[in-house]
Amino acid sequence: MMRRMFKICTLAALVAYGGGAAQAERVRVTGEVVDTWCALTGIMFAAGTAHHQCAVWCAAGGIPVSIKTSDGAYYVVLRIEDDDSSATSDTFVKIQSHEVSVDGELHERDGVKYLFVSKVADDKGVVNLTHSDFGIVPFGN
Amino acid sequence: MWKQSVLVCAAVAMAAGAAHAADSWGLANETVTEIEATVVDIACVLNKDCPPNCGDGKRQLGLLTTDGKLRLAAKGQSVFAGAVRELLPHCGKVVFADGLLIQDPALTIFMVQNLRLTKADKLQPATAFDTDWAKQNGKANASDWFRADPRVKKVIEEDGVFGIKGLKPAPTP
Numbered sequence: 001m002m003r004r005m006f007k008i009c010t011l012a013a014l015v016a017y018g019g020g021a022a023q024a025e026r027v028r029v030t031g032e033v034v035d036t037w038c039a040l041t042g043i044m045f046a047a048g049t050a051h052h053q054c055a056v057w058c059a060a061g062g063i064p065v066s067i068k069t070s071d072g073a074y075y076v077v078l079r080i081e082d083d084d085s086s087a088t089s090d091t092f093v094k095i096q097s098h099e100v101s102v103d104g105e106l107h108e109r110d111g112v113k114y115l116f117v118s119k120v121a122d123d124k125g126v127v128n129l130t131h132s133d134f135g136i137v138p139f140g141n
Numbered sequence: 142m143w144k145q146s147v148l149v150c151a152a153v154a155m156a157a158g159a160a161h162a163a164d165s166w167g168l169a170n171e172t173v174t175e176i177e178a179t180v181v182d183i184a185c186v187l188n189k190d191c192p193p194n195c196g197d198g199k200r201q202l203g204l205l206t207t208d209g210k211l212r213l214a215a216k217g218q219s220v221f222a223g224a225v226r227e228l229l230p231h232c233g234k235v236v237f238a239d240g241l242l243i244q245d246p247a248l249t250i251f252m253v254q255n256l257r258l259t260k261a262d263k264l265q266p267a268t269a270f271d272t273d274w275a276k277q278n279g280k281a282n283a284s285d286w287f288r289a290d291p292r293v294k295k296v297i298e299e300d301g302v303f304g305i306k307g308l309k310p311a312p313t314p
Contacts, residue, residue, distance in 0.1 A: 024188070037216050040248055041168050049303035054221070056296050056304075057287035061270065062223030064201050064215050066248070074248040076213060078184045078201060085199035086184075087225045093296055097304045107187040110211050111249030114187055126304035136302055136310060 023107075029115060030101040031069035032128055035059060036076060039068055045137045048097060048128030054138060055096035062087040067100065067115065075106070075115040099124040162264050163239045163254040175239040176251070178204035178212065180231045186211060195232035202228045204238055204251060212242070215250035219270035221287045224253040227267040231258070239264055 035058035038046035045051060047068075059065050064086065066074040078084065080102075083091045104117040163173045183203040185191035195202055202225050204212040214224035228236070239255040255264035274290070275283040282289035301308055 036248070036250065037252075040245055040250065041166070041243065043166070043168070049305065049308070052300075052304035053297060053302040056293055057221040057290075058223075060290055060293045060296075061219070061221045061287065062201075062225045063221070064213065064223065064250075072247055076201075076248070078187075084184060084190070084196075086201045087196075087223060088199045090292070090296075093292070094300070105188075109187065111244060112211075112213050113248075114183065116184070116188065131303050131310070 024105045026103070027106045027115075028101060028103050028121070029067050029069060029075050029106075030122075031067045031073075031075070031099070033077075033095050033098050033100060034066050034068045034074075035096065036064045036066040036074065039066070040074065045130070045134050048130035049126055050130040050134035050137045052097040052126060053136060056093055059093040059096050065092045065096070067102065073113065075113045077115050077117060079104075079116040081117060081119060095123070097126045097128065099127045163241060166241060166252075168241065168243055170243055170245045172242045172244070173240075174242050175237055176204060176206055176212065176242070177235060177237050178206045179235050180228045180233065181205045181211070182232070183211070183213065195229060198225055198229050201225065202232075204228075204236075212251040213249070214238070214253055216252040217267040217270055218254050219268050219274075219286075222270040224251075224267060226269040226273050227253055227256060230269075231256075234258070237262075237264075240267070 032047060035046060035055040037058060038044055038051065038054060064076050066076050068074055078086045080091050083089050086092055100120055101122040102117045103119045103121055104115045107114045165171065165173050181203050182191060182195035183201050186203065202214050204214055214228055217224040217227045237257045237260060238253045241252040243250050253267045256267055257264050271283055274286045278289065287293060300306055302310060
């Protein structure tokens with residue numbers, strides 16, 4: 001009975017949100033592409049060259065990729081241009097640690113800024129040189 | 142009698158609420174919790190772009206709770222791996238996800254440590270990523286998958302550990 005009630009409530013929630021009734025907004029976002037888990041939790045130093053290898057591991061492992069802006073905001077990237085394979089694609093792996101400016105559609109929902117990137121306007125590559133201070137994080141050289 | 146009943150009910154409710162096995166990581170803003178939620182394709186929920194089977198493992202997945210909260214399932218139990226492999230078999234179904242809800246002011250995410258399909262089931266560790274990787278690449282290097290993964294090796298060989306071609310670590314003395 002309780003399980004049926006839960007399913008009804010979940011269905012109602014899905015219907016209420018219309019499968020995606022959240023308001024979207026066109027935005028330009030500039031920042032560093034980061035591995036969301038390490039960068040947000042602070043379990044290790046997670047920026048720039050020092051953390052690039054780990055960021056590649058995490059993206060290849062399917063951890064969401066975000067753009068972190070200079071004011072500390074995170075934009076979780078669900079699409080990059082024509083590629084929406086956000087959990088597996090090489091596009092999401094290869095762009096780790098890059099400084100980018102992107103145009104896209106922003107959906108905010110329950111504490112998360114989700115970004116569907118329509119165009120990478122600028123990609124400077126990896127420019128945050130942190131390895132001379134931090135080495136390779138984690139595990140060192 | 143009434144007072145006794147209330148106390149018994151409260152104890153049962155507390156026990157039910159505490160019935161999780163997730164480990165704290167001591168992170169700021171974390172809550173150890175078990176949530177009952179439907180497994181969803183996040184892009185589908187947000188923009189109605191809904192391929193079959195939640196994107197078949199290619200897309201980020203979420204947990205939609207009964208009160209309409211969409212939780213980004215960002216991490217599983219496997220080292221350096223997300224939660225897509227854990228949740229994909231349950232696309233569109235209700236699960237009980239045991240783990241850490243991290244409500245940072247900048248971003249809210251969920252780490253799935255264990256899963257079960259009903260409250261009566263035993264919690265299963267969310268390590269499907271390891272199992273799947275070993276099936277595809279062999280068991281020998283599964284615990285160090287991130288170093289042995291062919292795709293990772295190719296990217297690191299091409300761009301280097303720092304992501305800049307030609308930039309190499311200083312030799313260790």
